[in-house]
Amino acid sequence: MTLRAGVLAVQGDVSEHGDAIRRAAAAHDQTAEVVEIRESGLVPDCDVLLLPGGESTTISRLIHREGIADEIEAHVEAGKPVLATCAGLIVSATDAQDDRVDTLNVIDVSVERNAFGRQKDSFEAPLEVEGLDDPFPAVFIRAPVIDYVGSDVEVLATWDDRPVAVRDGPVVGTSFHPELTEDPRIHDLAFFDSVES
Numbered sequence: 672m673t674l675r676a677g678v679l680a681v682q683g684d685v686s687e688h689g690d691a692i693r694r695a696a697a698a699h700d701q702t703a704e705v706v707e708i709r710e711s712g713l714v715p716d717c718d719v720l721l722l723p724g725g726e727s728t729t730i731s732r733l734i735h736r737e738g739i740a741d742e743i744e745a746h747v748e749a750g751k752p753v754l755a756t757c758a759g760l761i762v763s764a765t766d767a768q769d770d771r772v773d774t775l776n777v778i779d780v781s782v783e784r785n786a787f788g789r790q791k792d793s794f795e796a797p798l799e800v801e802g803l804d805d806p807f808p809a810v811f812i813r814a815p816v817i818d819y820v821g822s823d824v825e826v827l828a829t830w831d832d833r834p835v836a837v838r839d840g841p842v843v844g845t846s847f848h849p850e851l852t853e854d855p856r857i858h859d860l861a862f863f864d865s866v867e868s
């Protein structure tokens with residue numbers, strides 16, 4: 672089976688997500704056809720969506736300008752899977768605590784941008800994640816802190832007592848960047864519902 676995977680490509684680490692979803696699909700004897708989303712009209716044909724890290728104010732501005740935001744919301748309403756990482760998580764939240772980010776409201780969390788970055792701009796940490804047997808090598812880059820989680824949101828991982836991976840219905844959001852490691856297990860969790868070991 673070929674999975675049609677839309678990677679939001681208005682800004683951010685797009686090619687890494689393309690590689691990551693191809694790797695995860697291959698682990699399930701599937702192929703992923705990667706569609707880079709820069710304009711409206713492409714999202715409705717995608718089975719899954721990936722919202723990359725980058726700069727959330729820019730991503731938010733461009734997806735509204737290009738008419739992509741409504742299509743992402745419709746994709747989620749239809750129950751189709753999304754993985755949103757770092758800036759992607761910020762854009763997906765109900766509240767980004769920043770007027771420059773017009774959020775999609777598809778993950779019921781409130782996030783504080785760049786909040787992990789005050790102590791350290793970037794770091795990698797072995798993260799215990801719900802459903803994974805071994806820790807995941809999580810790369811944090813000026814990562815957002817999730818400081819409110821809605822009652823229907825499942826917390827999949829915490830770091831420093833704060834949620835850093837969450838699931839809200841078909842949408843998985845991470846403060847960190849699973850696309851920057853070779854490890855496909857977070858893409859597995861988001862899109863294949865089971866983890867190949």
Ligand SMILES: NC(=O)CC[C@H](N)C(=O)O
Nearest residue numbers: 724725726727757758784
């Ligand atoms: N690595 C990232 O995606 C960082 C997110 C960025 N600091 C933002 O707020 O948009």
